[in-house]
Amino acid sequence: MKILSLLAAGRIKYNKNRTLLTMLAIMLTTTLLAGLVTSAAALWDQQKQQAEAETNRHAVFKDLTLEQAEILKNHIDVESIQIFELFASVEHERMNGFLTFSSGLKGSITSGVGNLAEGRFAQQAGEICGPPDFFERMGVEPAIGSAVTIAFRPYGEGKIVSRDFVICGLVTQNDISKLGEINDSRIAYGASVSEELVKQFIPDGDRRVNASIRVNGEDTLNYDEICGLINDVAADIGCPETDVDINKGYLMTVTEPGAEMTAIVSAAAAIIVLFSGIVIYSIYYVGVITDVQEIGKLKALGASKRQIKGMLLREGALACLISVPAGLALGYLIPYTAFPIVMDNVSAGLPQMYAASVEEYHMFSLPMLLAAAAVVMITVYISLLKPMRMAAAVSPVEAIRYTEPGERSKTRRGRTCMSIWGLIAANLARNKKRTAVTMVTMGLSCVLFMSFAGIINSMSPEDIARREIDEGEFRIAIDYSSNDKEYPENNLDTIQQNNPLNNELIDSILSIDGVNDVKTKRGVLISSDYDSSVFEDGRRSVMSYFTKDDVKRIEKELKGGAIDYERMASENGVICANAQFMDEYGLDIGDVIPLTVHDGEDEIGLTVTIEASYESSDGLFLVPEEVYDGLGLRSNTATDLYIHTDADKYDDIKNALKDIELSNERFVLYSMDEEMRLGSASVSIVKYPMYIILIMIAVIGFMNLINTMITSIVTRKREIGVLQAIGLSNRQLYHMLTGEGLFFSAGTLLLSVTLGNILGYTMFLAAKSSHFMSLSEYHYPAAETAILAAVLVIGQLAVSLIANRSIRRESMIDRIRNTY
Amino acid sequence: MKAILEAKKLCKYYGSGENTVRAVDNLDLTVYHGEFVAIVGKSGSGKSTLLHLLGGLDDPTSGDVIIDGKNIAGLSDEQLAKIRRRKIGFVFQSYNLVPSLNVWENIVLPLGLDGRKPDEKYVKDIIRTLGLESKVKSMPNTLSGGQQQRTAIARAAAAKPSIILADEPTGNLDTKTGDEVMAMLRLSAKKYGQTLVVITHNEDIAQTADRTVVIEDGRIAG
Amino acid sequence: MKRAVIIFSAAVLCLTAAFNVLFGIAAEKAFRSETDTVYRLCGAFADEYPGSEKKAASVLAGEDNGYTEAGRAALAKYGYDAERTAFSEQRYREIIVFEIICSAALSGLILLCGALYIRAVRRERRRQEDLIVSMLDKCISGGEEQTMLENAGLIGNDMVSDELIKVCGAMKLKSDTLSEERDNTKSLVTDISHQLKTPLSALKSCFAVYKEADSIEERTEFVNRCEAQIDKLEALTASLINISRLETGIITLEETETSVTDILIQSINSVYYKAADKNINIVTEEFEDVTVNADKKWTAEAIANIIDNAVKYSPAGTDIKLRVIKMFSFVRIEIEDSGTGIPRSERNRVFERFYRGNSADVKKQDGTGVGLYLTRRLIENQGGTVSVRPAAGGGSIFVVQLML
Known part of the structure; x- marks a missing residue:
């Protein structure tokens, strides 16, 4: 067994370039997958944190007696509870004001507003604690120690009572400017008083409170189970279901990353795995073809099928050993540094209320990273299956004269005059299957690119802005x-x-x-x-x-x-x-x-x-x-x-x-520039991840391209040597390689502009009918098409050039002789 | 007699220091027009290297190769490629046909590379001489070894080169087929006035040559 | 082996013990948790209702009176219902998880032990195999007995080691006998050569004495010898004329469609009597007749030369075999004799002008060294080739290829 590892290590060292390419492919795959899951984890974390910033309660039970609240507090499934009592309505001009009493009975429930900014909560009957807006609206300076007289009606009924209060604490508040153009009469102002005051007016038995609760098992239960548990608790204390207000938004966010995100992540992962699998597969495939003689020699020396397979498997495992951890590290570190930057950039263009206010992202997820690594290794294994079988099937005799299996047409119509173009056409025609497969895989990534480009391009901020301003540049609306x-x-x-x-x-x-x-x-x-x-x-x-x-x-x-x-x-x-x-x-x-x-x-x-x-x-x-x-x-x-x-x-x-x-x-002004900015901000939220996916697809597609070229050169080394011997000059060789490559490029481009655009338009229609990003008009991705064409052509030329260089380094004779 | 191919003080060393392998060592050789020269030597004697040097496939460490009066030292890749496709035809042991092309296309390929239209009558004549008429549309992998080598000979002859360099042309063939292929090589060289240089380790093959040059350790022996 | 069993049993024992200890710890933990709850409850009630601990104690002692049912009903609204499992309770869940982790670790350990054991067994087997293989190697290369015996001692199974030693001994015996026989043959050859040399030199001195004689009979013989020499000279001249005509272009080869059979018949006819004299059969293997593009007369002459040579150098009573094989664009005619053959160094030169072989056999025969040269010229001038290679039986095969 040890000798196999030695052989594998030797092969890895000997075929440095191929090993490098393999490791690069594996590393890139790992990086992409790890980056994907890390980004997804970060995104989920951001959503969780944003949901939490609002409040982390699971549900509100309304209209409870104090006794019920007490039972709730001691209920075995309740993790935290905070009661909130709407004690009185404030009678002050047309102000929509309330006096409240709230108290955390167990655990802690956080919320975005109403947190103590300075001072303390009210403890005595004459104390009050509230947001600065409340006191300003009352015409009092919002400072601790200020006195305020408030006329109120306990429980909103009966006589108006007037009391003097001393401000004992100030709490945070919603930024009114965030809410925009809401009429003052529609804003509720609330301040909290002490329980003592409440008791003075209302006997305990008559008091009704709302309870915000959190139940046990947020980490282990899924959404439905938590809802079920909440309803069970409500039933236990005799709270009717109509009075239970489950914080669905929060629970959904916390318990699962969202079907959309899961779908996108798994689709992206599937694409990555598919394409990388093909790339890794073809690298090994070519590896086996080029090493057929070495394998044949090993077999002649007595290596068994199993040993040959084992050797290849070890080769793959050794490549994984280095590239998978490296890929994992990269895949984690790239989003770790880039994600906050991207998020900040996106947020910078957004009005505050849409902005992400997350300081730190928890994106490290060991199980996910391990899963990514496992998926990569399985991909490598599966990609190795066919090459392993092929290698195992090599017979020592066959090794000497192995030719790539392909369609064996007996004759060929051919042409009377040969030229470089004839050569190219003949070579492409010989490997019809490979030509088609390459074109389809390359085409597929480009088709995806074009489809996404179509969608991205159609996400025009103007369309979004035009939702608000149908015509002209400004709109004045009545609120x-x-x-x-x-x-x-x-x-x-x-x-x-x-x-x-x-x-x-x-x-x-x-x-x-x-x-x-x-x-x-x-x-x-x-x-x-x-x-x-x-x-x-x-x-x-x-x-x-x-x-x-x-x-x-x-x-x-x-x-x-x-x-x-x-x-x-x-x-x-x-x-x-x-x-x-x-x-x-x-x-x-x-x-x-x-x-x-x-x-x-x-x-x-x-x-x-x-x-x-x-x-x-x-x-x-x-x-x-x-x-x-x-x-x-x-x-x-x-x-x-x-x-x-x-x-x-x-x-x-x-x-x-x-x-x-x-x-x-009552006037609300909508102006085109602001709407445009809002529009582009919401577009970019979707655009960035999509572009990232696009780039991933592009990178893999490019790797595929490189591999195709290398494959076509490596497998024809000797043929090219012979051609040179009978007079093919380097320039002609370059033309030949380029011509072949450009054929692929052209085919790919054709495939992507036809199929890609059709698919893109279909996706656009689907997105439009599901009201995704208020898409309304299809914008043809002309720029993207041009970029794609340019990248395909230039990339192809570059790869041909490099390939040509590398082939020139090896002496012609070696190549001709190599396969004797 | 006119010299068509000359090697002057030709050297090809591999490696350096103590590990230097003198594949071709200070070798002088003249091949005259229309001659059939067999270069015989054991494997490792440097005969293949010599052929590669003579054909401009490899650069000598020192010395000159003069093809048809033209010294090929210092020629650019482009010029070398031209000389190869116009002056020299190669025949290899393993035929080395282009697998994606049919027999006819393989034969006219050097002409195509040179941007020339094939002289169809001439090419057809070669094909007839080599008995390949029925195979022109066949793909190389459907041909027998002898047929493949005959195609290779036709390819070498098609561009009307002055010299045909053959490297163990019968190495992969059975004796009878090998004899026939040698006869053909000879015939076509004679018929089209080409100079033939054949490398072989098989002295029986060399019997039919006008002149036999024996190579030992990179030098001409005897 | 014994040791392995002991270790394995000990490991299993240890693991079982560890498992029991862990299980005990978990049970103890659960019990503590339960008693703490009871203490807390009793304490609370004693605080609220002093003296209620008596009731509590009696309940703890086993009195029920439907208290269980009542308690369950009372606590139902706090979520303590009957179908609640231990796993849903934080404290118990910890215990269960602890238990699961521990058993997983133990199972892992057992697996590990098993794997280690299997590995050790495999290693031992490998070691033994290596020993056997190395012993066999030594057998083949004829190693020393001493080391072999030492090695055999290391192999656990003494039956195997005994057999191995036997095999090695047998092998050695055989190889010793073989080399002895080889030495015997060598000395035999030397002896025979020495024995041959003496009578040969005696024969030579006899011939010298015979040459001195001076009678009529001797003169007649001298004339006969002269006649023979003249015949030889005539033949040589004829060949030379042919060569000069061929080289100066006086002979023109008229290539016509000719049947190979005709050519062969003509050539065999010209040498038929010579062959019959020596009782040599010319055997032609059956073949399908083909037509070639050749000059009938001269091609027949060329082939006749080869057959003539074959007859000359073949011992009487042997066969000369002719084979005709149709190739793609040539017809291959093989002429195989059972003569002395041509040494490798001369094979290239037999077609040279005036070249005659160096061996005594060749010298003994009349010959001018012209025939094969002529043959080659004739054949090659028509686009064919002629070459020679050794035949399996010791003679030569001449190969003529004629263009179809």
Whole structure:
């Protein structure tokens, strides 16, 4: 057995170049796989940390008695519990304020906000602790020791009580600016008081608390098991399931890396393994072919089949011994250094609320790395199977005159005149199978490249931006609600009674230098008795309109039905603009729906038929413009203004519009540059990983290319020597090799532009229908195609050049003689 | 008589110091036009190296090779390649046909490399002389050893070279086929006015030569 | 072997003991955990309801009264239900995991021991095989008996070692006998040569004395000898004329479609009587007739020369074999005789002009050294070849290849 290892080591030393290539291939594979799993682990960790940053609770049990809370605390499956009590509502102007009491009973539950910034939590009845915003809103300086008088109603009912408090602590808060353009009346301000105060007003028996809990087994149980456990606990303490609010987002993130990520990772891993397997296989295959004589000699000396196999296996194992650990180290270190940088870069372009705020990534996962190593070794083993069998089948006699097995055509039509091109064609035709396999494997990686490129290219930030700003460069929208019962003044119908998007405003915008045009979009609230979840409990939606000019655009994105504008105008046909949710809403094409249009205080009846459906953000229904105008609406139903401007005055106009935005709290300004930035940020989040995958594919493809060239040279060493002996000059040799290579390149390129683009377009359609990255328009990856072509051609030329050099180093005679 | 191939003080050493192998050592040889010279020597005597040097496949350590009056020392690769395909035809022991090409294509390959159109009548005549008419479309791996070697001879002759250098042309063939191949080589050399230099370790093969040169330890013996 | 069994049993014993100890530790841990729980519970109740420890003690002593059921019901809302397994409880899980790891480690150890044992056994076998092989090697190369005996002692099985020693002895005996026989043959040859030399020199001196004689009979013989010399001279001249005509181009070879059979018949006819004189049969192996492009007369002459030579140098009563083999573009005619053969050094030269072999056999025969030269010229001028190689039986085979 020892002698086999010696032989294998000797062969490795002797065939330095081949060993190097093999080890490089194995190392690259390991690096790619390890890098992939490490990146995936890092990404998962980031998601986990982000989920945790919000809160790490598993569920909230609502409306518990103190007794239930106590049982919960001692429940065997509960790891941590924190109770939270909405004690009183603050009566201060129109402020949406609350006094709360919260207490961690067991363990710790973290959350992104409400953590003590300075001071301490309230312990005595006269103490209060809250976010600075709360006190500012109360008109008090947010500093420890300040006094504040608060009028409140315990449990939101009964008499208003007024008390003096001393601020004993300040907690962190949501950055209001992060929330953007939310109306003040919709922000809840909360401050916490002591239990003592609560007890003064409410007897223990009447107190109702919400409990945030974490159960045991986050690390070991899967998502369904945890949910089941939570429900079991709730059942144990007699909390109805309706009062259980499971933190699904967090649990899902923590318990599994997400089906999408798993799918992408395994697909990428499969691609890597497949391609590297082919590369490693062909290296060994060629190795066996070139070493056939040596193997034959060994057999003549008495080596058994098993020993030959063992020798090759050991060779592979020895190559793995060095390259796998190296690959693992590289595969871990590259993402370890690059991942935070990439993440920071991506985050840098993003508004804060999207930004990743993770300091350190835990991406080291021993089992995953070991799995990667195992996969690589299995790949090497499988790649070795055929070469091993081949080597074992070599007979000592055959060894002397071994020719590569291939189709053995007896005759060949041939041509009367030979030239370099004839030689190339003949060689390609001889190895039809190999030619095809090489072209397909190389082509496959390029096809994948092109498909991904197609998708990446179609992820245009502008398309994403155009979701917000349909036309023009700016949009001023009204911030409104549809179903705000507590604050009806926020509802669209109320706003429209005195619509701030009036002609004066439009005139003043038009008067800004550089504004070319202002377009108005209108919409009204509708409700219906129709049996559908969108209309449940008198809920209202928005109805807008479309013009004859829009038909063409909409028809392109139509999901169902058909548009016949004239008929729809005469028969009250509508387009449902929420195609994706129609099933959920229980709506269907052809449904006849009686609508109530809310025009200010008036209500107008309108019965419509759903004729078509597509996906947009323009409300629930779109009626033909004539129908909309025919409703006889009295109020100004404008909801958005689209502003067309001269590009060179953009910045000035933006400043002017910002002033307008500030003039009314209901105005929200969308500007093209910001939307574009947001768009490109979200594109780059997807783009970077995709590019990484692309590069991986490209690297493997290139290795394949190199291997193909080396294969075709090594296996024909003697042939080339003979050709040179009968007068093939080095230049002609280079032409020949290049010609062959370029044939592959051309074939590959052809394959990738045809098949690659078809596949890319198909993938695009699939992605579009699943609303991936709001893809809407296919952009042909022209630049990528050019790059691919350039890389293929230049790479091929370079490889041919190097191959030509290396073949020149070996003397011609050696090559001719080699195989005697 | 006109000398077509001359070697002057030709040396080829491998290795250096104590390990120097003198494959060809200070050898002088003149081959005259139309001659059939057999170079005979045991294996390891340096005869193959000599042939490679004479054919410009290898660079001598020192000395000159003069082919048809032209000293090939210091010629560029491009020029050497040209000389090889115009002045010299090679026949190897292991035939060395290009496996992807059929017989005809193999035969006209040197012409193609030279950018010439084959003189079809001439090539067909060679093919007839060598009895390959029925095999022109066959692939090399379907031919017998003798047929392959005849194809190689045809290939060597097709470019109308002045010299045919054959390295153990019958080494892989049985005696009868070997005899026939030698006869053909001789015949085609004679018919097309080529000078024939054959390397062999088999003295029986050398019987038919006009002149036999025996090589021992890189020098001409006797 | 005994030692291995002892070690193996000891290892198994140790491992079993270790396994039991570990199992005991785990059980002890579980018991401690359980008693701690009981103490905690009793303590809490004693604190809450002083004096309740009496009840507790009686319960611990075994009194039930449905307390188990009641307790389970009371704690149900804390998640302690009947189907809860030990594994779901942190403390017990630790114990179980501990147990699993320990048994895995032990199993691994057992496997390792087994592997080591197998390895040791294999190694021992290998060692023995190596010893046997080295002994056999020595046998073949005829090593010394002493080392062989030493080696044999190292082989565990004495039956094998005994047999080996026997084989070695037998081998040695045989080789000794062989070399003795070889020496005997050598001296025999030397002796015979010495014996031959003496009568040969006696014969030579007899001939010298006979030459001095001076009678009519002797004169007649002298004339006869002269006649023979003239015949020889005539033949030589004829050959020379042919050569000069051929070389100056007076003979033109007219290549026509000729059957090989015709050529062969013509050549055999010209030497037939000579052959019959010596009682030599010319045997032609059956062949398929082919036509060649050759000058019938001169090609027949060329082949006749070869057959003539063969007849000349073959002992009386032997056969000359003719074979015709059709090749691709040549027809191969082989002429095999059972003569003395041509030494390797002369094979290249027999076709040279005026070359005659050096051996006594050749000198004895009349010859001019012209025939084969002529043959070669004739054949080669028609694009064929002629060569000679030794025949298996000691004679020569002349090979003529004629273009088809």
